Amino acid sequence: MEHLGKQTIKLDKPVTILETACIVGPKESDGPMAQYFDQCLQDEFWGEKTWEKAESKILKETVNTLISKSGVPANQINYCFAGDLLNQCISSSFGLRELNIPFFGVFGACSTFAESMCLGSVFVSSGSATNVLCATSSHFCSAEKQFRFPLELGNQRPPSSQWTVTGSGAAILSSTGDGPYITHITPGKIIDLGITDANNMGAAMAPAFVDTLINHFNDTGRNPSYYDAIISGDLGYIGKDIAIDLALSKGYDIKDNYYDCGVLMFDKKNQDTHSGGSGCACLGTIFSGYFFKQLKERKLKRILLIATGALMNSTSSQQGESIPGIAHALSIEV
Amino acid sequence: MEEIKTNKQYSNYVDKKTPNSPILKNCFNAFWVGGLICTIGQIIFDFCEYQGLDETSCSTVVSIVLIGLSALLTGLNIFNKIGKFAGAGSLVPITGFANSIVAPAIEYKSEGYVMGVGAKMFTVAGPVLVFGISTAVIIGLIARLFVG
Numbered sequence: 001m002e003h004l005g006k007q008t009i010k011l012d013k014p015v016t017i018l019e020t021a022c023i024v025g026p027k028e029s030d031g032p033m034a035q036y037f038d039q040c041l042q043d044e045f046w047g048e049k050t051w052e053k054a055e056s057k058i059l060k061e062t063v064n065t066l067i068s069k070s071g072v073p074a075n076q077i078n079y080c081f082a083g084d085l086l087n088q089c090i091s092s093s094f095g096l097r098e099l100n101i102p103f104f105g106v107f108g109a110c111s112t113f114a115e116s117m118c119l120g121s122v123f124v125s126s127g128s129a130t131n132v133l134c135a136t137s138s139h140f141c142s143a144e145k146q147f148r149f150p151l152e153l154g155n156q157r158p159p160s161s162q163w164t165v166t167g168s169g170a171a172i173l174s175s176t177g178d179g180p181y182i183t184h185i186t187p188g189k190i191i192d193l194g195i196t197d198a199n200n201m202g203a204a205m206a207p208a209f210v211d212t213l214i215n216h217f218n219d220t221g222r223n224p225s226y227y228d229a230i231i232s233g234d235l236g237y238i239g240k241d242i243a244i245d246l247a248l249s250k251g252y253d254i255k256d257n258y259y260d261c262g263v264l265m266f267d268k269k270n271q272d273t274h275s276g277g278s279g280c281a282c283l284g285t286i287f288s289g290y291f292f293k294q295l296k297e298r299k300l301k302r303i304l305l306i307a308t309g310a311l312m313n314s315t316s317s318q319q320g321e322s323i324p325g326i327a328h329a330l331s332i333e334v
Numbered sequence: 335m336e337e338i339k340t341n342k343q344y345s346n347y348v349d350k351k352t353p354n355s356p357i358l359k360n361c362f363n364a365f366w367v368g369g370l371i372c373t374i375g376q377i378i379f380d381f382c383e384y385q386g387l388d389e390t391s392c393s394t395v396v397s398i399v400l401i402g403l404s405a406l407l408t409g410l411n412i413f414n415k416i417g418k419f420a421g422a423g424s425l426v427p428i429t430g431f432a433n434s435i436v437a438p439a440i441e442y443k444s445e446g447y448v449m450g451v452g453a454k455m456f457t458v459a460g461p462v463l464v465f466g467i468s469t470a471v472i473i474g475l476i477a478r479l480f481v482g
Binding site: 052 | 335336337338341342344345347348351352353354355360408409411413414415416417418420421424425430433434436437438440441442444458
């Protein structure tokens with residue numbers, strides 16, 4: 001492994017993303033990406049008594065699906081890295097408690113999946129592990145309950161608000177296999193430009209996305225056209241627009257090959273999701289369900305995956321604190 | 335676009351980029367739904383009067399029926415849809431108050447009746463109660479002192 005420039009690591013020993021899996025909730029199942037997911041649920045509770053239990057179950061079943069799809073049994077997975085949005089990451093620890101794999105709980109808000117893959121790929125590339133499991137989840141109902149209002153409350157959402165994706169995405173990183181390979185990782189800095197509106201997460205996170213993006217280009221000497229797709233996690237419509245503007249003001253035109261999972265997830269017009277999808281599972285499921293398959297089928301050959309997170313909680317919001325953003329990037333190539 | 339250097343510049347830029355809520359449409363819907371709820375209240379009132387109840391009892395019956403209805407609609411997952419459409423129109427009448435108590439009660443039932451329903455029931459309505467009652471006390475005192 002080699003440290004490049006300011007904050008990038010080049011993985012000399014290629015790390016293969018062996019397999020991915022994802023399960024989504026009912027609203028995502030009605031969206032334009034439904035055909036790409038492994039399982040579409042019809043019930044947000046999935047037979048459980050609470051939203052929190054349902055989220056853990058979604059994560060657990062996603063990992064079970066991943067294990068059976070990949071053919072790598074749980075006892076051959078050396079470590080797992082997982083995290084979610086619920087206080088102290090309970091969905092991950094409860095969902096994975098029966099798995100008997102050494103576990104690292106990771107929190108990067110909605111950037112958790114990329115953060116897990118960054119850490120996992122370093123473990124694999126360094127020879128410390130052969131197979132690593134990365135997983136994440138989010139649930140609209142449990143997130144609303146923790147961060148906003150009870151679901152039955154009759155209030156209005158502003159146009160900049162986003163819709164937390166219900167679902168879970170998981171991936172196995174391996175030192176064996178023939179790609180797609182994680183070749184570079186660029187962990188991001190905490191960036192805070194003073195946005196305090198918890199209903200405008202895209203605006204809070206976009207500067208972090210652009211900072212990581214530009215540092216990645218500076219460190220690697222690459223430019224936007226090197227990639228077939230540059231993918232952000234959940235900036236949504238407003239955040240995506242801002243990110244394009246910010247990148248352009250710094251001399252990088254990403255308009256033509258830039259996608260945001262929050263924009264891809266829902267049909268804005270018919271699903272009433274305002275600025276788009278959000279949550280750990282937004283990038284987790286769209287990468288696992290869609291982009292990974294595109295790479296496997298070689299329809300895309302080089303992608304830059306940048307997951308963004310808003311590092312706040314409901315107390316910091318009420319105390320008037322601004323919302324620090326973060327973004328972690330992975331360069332994935334076949 | 336020029337490069338953004340300060341938080342203030344960014345905040346101004348974000349304000350320009352972020353669409354506003356459709357205020358005219360929201361006001362219109364709030365107006366007619368709010369008016370409709372009040373009309374329903376008046377119909378109940380008139381019916382009670384017709385049945386021979388005195389004015390105070392009629393008002394009480396109106397409150398009971400509207401609160402009961404909104405609690406029922408909250409439980410049936412209908413009130414949040416009305417609220418999303420009508421905003422302040424369904425929030426400001428007593429219907430909104432009922433909804434703001436029943437909604438957390440449903441949401442937090444999973445944490446048990448004492449620490450869930452009991453403790454969390456007033457998380458939304460609490461401020462309304464605290465400041466509503468405080469204002470009533472202050473106005474009461476003023477009325478007692480100056481009006482006599």
